[in-house]
Amino acid sequence: MSPEPAATTGAVPRVTLADVAAHAGVSASTASLAFSGSGPVSDATKERVLAAADELGYAGPDPRARSLRRGRSGIVGVVLEERVRAAFLDPVKIQTLDGLAEGIASLGAGLLLFTDSGDPAAPVSLDTAPVDAVVLIGCSPKFFRQVEALQRRGIPMVAIEGAPGGDIPEITIDNREATRLGAEHLRSLGHEDVATVTLPFEASRARGPLTPEIESAATVDTAVERLRGARDVYPGIRAQVAAASSIEEGLEAGRALLADAATRPTAVIAQSDLLAAGVIGAAEELGLEVPRDLSVVGFDGIRVDGLQHDLTTLVQPSVAKGRAAGEAVVRMLSGQAAAGTDFTSELHVGETTAPPRA
Amino acid sequence: MSPEPAATTGAVPRVTLADVAAHAGVSASTASLAFSGSGPVSDATKERVLAAADELGYAGPDPRARSLRRGRSGIVGVVLEERVRAAFLDPVKIQTLDGLAEGIASLGAGLLLFTDSGDPAAPVSLDTAPVDAVVLIGCSPKFFRQVEALQRRGIPMVAIEGAPGGDIPEITIDNREATRLGAEHLRSLGHEDVATVTLPFEASRARGPLTPEIESAATVDTAVERLRGARDVYPGIRAQVAAASSIEEGLEAGRALLADAATRPTAVIAQSDLLAAGVIGAAEELGLEVPRDLSVVGFDGIRVDGLQHDLTTLVQPSVAKGRAAGEAVVRMLSGQAAAGTDFTSELHVGETTAPPRA
DNA sequence: CTGAAAGCGCTTACAG
DNA sequence: CTGAAAGCGCTTACAG
Known part of the structure; x- marks a missing residue:
């Protein structure tokens, strides 16, 4: 035999506006006005209603009823x-x-x-x-x-x-135009060999080099548009897909892109600031100095907690x-x-x- | 003369359950049952109601009315x-x-x-x-x-x-007990000179060395309890207050604690993992190696994005x-x-x- | 300034 | 399996 629960909640007796009105000796309409303040009520009456509410432990009009009546729930x-x-x-x-x-x-x-x-x-x-x-x-x-x-x-x-x-x-x-701006900035600095780290292209969040299959199955416009912007300037740009927007994923993608000195790009366009921070981390692991050995552009314009660099990025509102x-x-x-x-x-x-x- | 707005929203004619019921040739009760599925309705009737709803563009029972009647809003x-x-x-x-x-x-x-x-x-x-x-x-x-x-x-x-x-x-x-555990771990390793970086003690979020004034004005239990836990093991522990739980704040606090080699502790108890990550960053800036030159304990057990260390920490659920x-x-x-x-x-x-x- | 009445749109016992 | 009736608790024209 298990004991009864010590106490049950919700056993509070329901007090309604009608109860309060009755207790105050006024009509429900008047009591309602006293609470909403949206009509003419004498101060004396108002006080009486409020006092009655207090005595009965009435906490104000029920939001559910109010929202039905008013047609708005807030x-x-x-x-x-x-x-x-x-x-x-x-x-x-x-x-x-x-x-x-x-x-x-x-x-x-x-x-x-x-x-x-x-x-x-x-x-x-x-x-x-x-x-x-x-x-x-x-x-x-x-x-x-x-x-x-x-x-x-x-x-x-x-x-x-x-x-x-x-x-x-x-x-x-303006995902595409903004990214293009970042790419143009790199080109104007003289970069020819540029790679990009993208956001996931779909919910399944594959990670690795971008393939035509991934691209054609894309459901995330943001990734697609930002890639287009990069291609507007660097048509054949090499792209590495991250599984999420995070420093960790940026690190992984950065390692993949930068590990081989022979194929190492001189600049990376990351589709988010978190990814950019990760790419910078990967560069530093390899003993590369940013921006001397590698330029990195981000996207978002958030302050990445703990990142010491003033990141070049597309600041979105x-x-x-x-x-x-x-x-x-x-x-x-x-x-x-x-x-x-x-x-x-x-x-x-x-x-x-x-x-x-x- | 400014032009009228192109279109106004909310001009959709309100269809109610009663309309649907009438259209289907059944009572409102039956129509209601057809939607809620909580009563016995013949399949034929149900279909008729649903068809009527479809014809009239009825999107289902109004949540406001339902919540008033049921006494639950969900x-x-x-x-x-x-x-x-x-x-x-x-x-x-x-x-x-x-x-x-x-x-x-x-x-x-x-x-x-x-x-x-x-x-x-x-x-x-x-x-x-x-x-x-x-x-x-x-x-x-x-x-x-x-x-x-x-x-x-x-x-x-x-x-x-x-x-x-x-x-x-x-x-x-168990903020106090858990922190004490972390402190005991440090003591068992042989640490005598330990400092702590705390969370803010109140909403105003002052930053700097802990003073008796700050401590007596504390409103945040978490910071107080974790400090107590550290003091249980290291009664006179030096404390630096952070203005928030972030890597950035941890960096600042870490710099303050570690800059002077003469007064440098051999270990730091950080009241959060983000703060711990910042302290580690500050140590690395100074050319210190963790854990060889400085031990760091965190709190929370979250994965700090981008942190390469396996942090010693109190994992809270x-x-x-x-x-x-x-x-x-x-x-x-x-x-x-x-x-x-x-x-x-x-x-x-x-x-x-x-x-x-x- | 106050009250009586209607009704917001639904669900739920209760009969049949 | 279906319907008639009541009512969830409030607010809002409408009179007075």
Whole structure:
């Protein structure tokens, strides 16, 4: 015989606005007004209602009822399509999320995270959650069905880099043009033999030299566009695919690219700052000095924690992207139209690029 | 005269379950059953309802109405008390959040993030959000009022390392004992002259040598407890306070501690792995070799991206903490009692500790 | 400034 | 297996 649980929660007696009104001797309408402050109530009445609430232990209007009645829940959904720990390994995503929080601040709304929980049997379905709007970050078309359902329900949506389908406003950046800028910078320094380390081309995240097969199976636009930008300047550029955006992966790719002195490029275009930091690490392991022996260009413009170099990189407006998405959502919720935005990245010339050794 | 907006959103005509039912020629109850699948409906009827829904463009029951009626919203609130970018700089927090997502997976609930949006005028108030439960991560007592309101409403709460007030189950780890273990390891190797790099002691995040003033104004238990653990073994230990848990801060603190060869300790106890990585970097800058010239102990047991050393550290169960919180929430929501958990960390002896040079 | 009434859209006992 | 009725707890025109 096992003992009964010591105590159960949720046994709090439900007090409703009606109870409070009755206790205060006013109508429910008046009590409601006293709480919302959105109507004319005499101070005396208001105080009486608040006192009654206090006596009964009433904690304010039930958000569920309020949201049904008002048609708004005060919640904005954010879809990430990865596990929390994977999504937040990417500093750009974190900054974007931060900007988003800022962009919707005026709504006083919370951010409801939709991620892969690791339990395939328990998917939180986007379309049974009480959201006022949804922002998709880096999502694949696999959400098409749910996206469609949300659109039918009139829920405003915005996508940040991804192709969720539907006619959803998109927030994008100039991946190709920006990378081309970085490549041109290298060419203007005199580099002829340049290699690139790319982001994964698809979810399976193969690692190694880029093959036509990998390229034709690509689902990640960012990697493809940045590669195009590099090819605009160096058409036959050698490419090494990383399995993720991390220093560790950059190290591995860097080793693969730099190990053989005979085939060693004089410069590397990394598709992210983390990858660039790894490439620099690999160079240092081999006794190479950056930028004297190897030039390295990154992408993102984040501060890589612990990296001592001032990295030459394409600075993308990560926070602004999120904020723009948030502002678009706010606009749509107020009944206005909202369009996407295509942001521009800037070349920051730091101290990791220089002319090649003669 | 400015032009009208091109198009407004939200103009979708609202289709309700009643419309669908009418269209299918059944009652609302039956239509409801057809969607929820929780009652006996003939296949023929079900199909008719679904077909009607399709024709009318009905995307399924409105989550707001459903949550009012059912008394559950399917949302678990997570309070972080920082900006998104600050909170997610900490790998331990990310892992904890990941574990939490896992722990509540069976609920099929989403995680509603409450963070500082940067806009003080627009605080998302915890107590007007439709949450079924709330998990506080590293929160200060400043939430006491809201916490109380939630308790009055019978909303289950769990705290992970923090002192939100109230009689909320807490998930904690053995900060003091674990650090003591690390210190004992150093002592057993023969170290006499040991210093420590601590986490911030309060929100203002002063940086520099630890003073009695800083210590007495401490609000962050973690830093205090880990310091105590170090003092259990090295009572007069010299302490340098970092302004955050990062490699960069570890570098700074490391430089301060190691620059002067005359006062240089033979070992450093860092209160986080990121700080430890920074201390190692500082040592290497000075031409010191780890562990030959300096032993370094970390805390957390995360993989520091790009760190080449196998760090000696106290491995805390970050993911398990989150999962435990999630499971406690699930239990409470099913009406059972839930207690807190105090987790134990383990000493991992890597390759960054060795006997001091003779 | 206050109250009576309707209704937000759904689900759930309860009959049949 | 299906339907009629009540009600989740609130807010909002509408009268007064």
